Amino acid sequence: MKLIYLILAATCFCATALATTNNNNAVTFESEITIAKQGKFHSKLLDEDIPFNLYLPKHYHLQSKQHTYPVIFINGAHGNQFFHAVTGLVEFYSRFERMPESIVISLNYSGHYPEINTNGMWTSREVIDRYGKPELFNQFMKQELLPYLTQQYRANDKRMIIGVSGSSIYPLYSLLNDSDLFSDYVFLASSDMIGMGFDKNVDIIEQLASLPQKNNIKHKSLIYLADADDDLEKNQLSAKNHQRIKQYKADLAKAGFQLEVASIENERHYDALLKTLMNVFELQYPESLWAPKxxxxxxxxxxxxxxxxxxxxxxxxxxxxxxxxxxxxxxxxxxxxxxxxxxxxxxxxxxxxxxxxxxxxxxxxxxxxxxxxxxxxxxxxxxxxxxxxxxxxxxxxxxxxxxxxxxxxxxxxxxxxxxx
Missing domain, CATH: 1.25.40.10 (Tetratricopeptide repeat domain)
Structure with missing residues (x-):
């Protein structure tokens, strides 16, 4: 294992002691505000570098080894684009004890997945090609990345993964094939994706209905599927999938999963991300329990x-x-x-x-x-x-x-x- 930090990301102020003149007034910036790191993890299993962004809790460097942190993964190109928005929300909620202080990681080029049949959900293509080495990627997560996060950053076993639109393929694949890898699964703008299938004869909705029982049944895994109301109004196939999956809520509950399906009002596609995450955090960490007086x-x-x-x-x-x-x-x-x-x-x-x-x-x-x-x-x-x-x-x-x-x-x- 080898981790290479490339740059300091999310720098709000740049250039130490940089002075600019405006109307004869000198402005000097003497420090930088940095909230995250960007790096590459070299995987021996995959024989490649995995680029990612890493956010640590505000008080991480002050706290003892007894403090451990949940990890929130946000997948793919969407994860890279929305990393700052997610870390900002996590920092705000955890600052006011509306959720635990958490580590946030974006898997910038997505977890790997096999070929998927679009089943007419995307009229422009019949198949989304296989990406990477799906048979090895979850092994990389379990044997390399997760142990590293535990040892280096005190990550605990509470792990959420967020998939947005096309970047939901890997989280869906992981949910179907190794559901205990993550504790919770959050999907936005993905009601079209669940109508697709890794198997030509069955779509993802049907596969979700027959998920095997979780190893840890005591704490249910959350499956949160959200779509902007504008998407559901424009796409009848997505709207049909959005309704259809609800009938499997009881089956999933027996297997240890809590399915929640939401339409985010007054939003369009990606715009619904922050409202979705606010709903998820408030569902998982209700104020009455999490913010003691x-x-x-x-x-x-x-x-x-x-x-x-x-x-x-x-x-x-x-x-x-x-x-x-x-x-x-x-x-x-x-x-x-x-x-x-x-x-x-x-x-x-x-x-x-x-x-x-x-x-x-x-x-x-x-x-x-x-x-x-x-x-x-x-x-x-x-x-x-x-x-x-x-x-x-x-x-x-x-x-x-x-x-x-x-x-x-x-x-x-x-x-x-x-x-x-």
Whole structure:
């Protein structure tokens, strides 16, 4: 396995210290905002380079190894084109705890698939030619790419793949032939594709109706098929397929699949992508379960940290992967940082320290988490521990060039003078 990063993608501001003059006013750009990487994965199995885009969660570099992330794949040329839109939505939803922080990957030239008969769905051609090595591609995913993502980026087993229009062929092929490879399948503008067939004698809709039972029946796999209402109005064959597949919902449920079929109103073809994904995320991660009010957890009887842990243990069991409490969150009171502050104000210093300590353990590269923990240790007369944690905070703050580094150093000097 060999991974080659080619460029930094999605750069919003370019050229360090680039100055331009407009009406005698100099504008200087001193940094870049980069949200993703573009690279190639060399597959020994396929004997070729697989190009892809990679987005990591905002807090990935601050969090511990205990934090793992679902992976959202978006397939093919459509995946490459819509990568920025998908990552933007994922970043927004995860920022406000409407879904888990997730890794997003676009397979830029599609997963491989065999020849497919169009069955009249595309009048311009009878057959879509075979692409690549379909008999090996899923082995590449399981033996090379997925282990790499797990080892290198803490990916977990919750995997979604998105197929849009013609780029849905590989996800459909994978669903029919190796359904456990992905946890969830999302299709947009694909009601024509499901009327096609990898077998001349049966179309994909009929094959979906006879899917074998999933290995993990406890957590149903989502199959979400969405089309813009404009597409369904213009294409009678797609509209017929869109309705026809609904009759197999019960059969799919018995096999461990949750089929949802949606018409996205007031949209045209690709335009429906963001609404589709919003529907999917809200279906999978309902606000009532996913966005706890930490004050409610603090108000429950017993130890606050134990209450928080109990909530997230239950949530983890429901979604099928480990979910940890949010250490910090911009402009929000629903996180460990604010819980610790509220407990301190209430005079519950020991519980405040427990929560702050969990924050700095879960976010070991957060200078702010260590600073908060050190201050509480100091209040509880744990002088030596407080200084040790403060020193670690200063190291991190220096490395990360935090804006208020001077405040860290001033506090260190104050504590040192107090101990003399």
């Amino acid at each position: 930490y004050r409610h957890l603090e108000a429950q009887p017993g130890n606050t940290l134990a209450n928080i842990d109990a909530f997230y243990q239950t949530l983890s069991e429901q979604v099928g992967f480990t979910v940890l409490p949010r250490g910090d969150r911009w402009n929000s009171v629903n996180n460990l940082r604010h819980t610790s502050v509220r407990l301190e104000r209430a005079g519950k210093l020991e519980q405040a320290l427990q929560v702050a300590n969990r924050w700095q353990q879960d976010w070991p590269y957060s200078a702010e988490a260590k600073l908060a923990t050190a201050k509480l240790m100091k209040k509880l007369n744990q002088q030596d521990k407080a200084m040790l944690v403060l020193n670690k905070a200063i190291v991190l703050a220096t490395e990360q060039q935090v804006a208020n580094l001077d405040a860290y150093i001033d506090l260190q000097k104050t504590w040192q003078s107090q101990s003399e």
